[in-house]
């Protein structure tokens with residue numbers, strides 16, 4: 444048996460501390476989960492939703508992928524991992540809120556902005572936001588790299604929110620007021636969290 448030391452140490456600490464303390468909670472959660480919030484976040488190791496929102500087991504239904512992107516609704520074949528998670532959250536878990544959480548220094552967003560995104564799978568994945576990228580480039584002609592990066596991090600969240608509307612079961616849940624959509628952005632260095640307002644601006648949460 445080969446277990447990385449980091450994981451073995453971590454599991455032992457979890458077992459001794461959390462599991463001993465929260466045994467009853469885990470036994471209750473074994474009966475089923477009823478998270479109220481779905482988070483769609485980046486796979487980036489620095490932006491763990493449970494850590495940022497101080498959430499315990501059973502509280503957040505999380506899907507993470509490169510650059511926290513929601514693909515458009517595409518019925519038919521294919522391995523639609525993110526779409527499957529959205530369907531499960533909305534149709535089965537009946538979450539009330541879906542949050543797309545982007546972040547600063549996102550490698551997936553940087554890949555979209557690079558002349559030629561590298562990666563057999565990364566390039567076509569981030570190609571999903573090429574329209575948003577082109578709009579950002581057109582709107583910020585003389586901007587520096589950091590400005591473009593942040594602008595696309597924000598724009599990509601908007602793009603993913605739009606794509607969420609393309610799923611008929613998501614739109615139906617929005618129409619009946621059962622589900623609300625949100626956009627958020629986390630700054631790694633400062634820990635600052637911005638939330639997308641009704642007016643379409645990202646506003647810092649005090």
Ligand SMILES: [Zn+2]
Pocket residue numbers: 485486487509510511546548549550551552
């Ligand atoms: Zn990222």
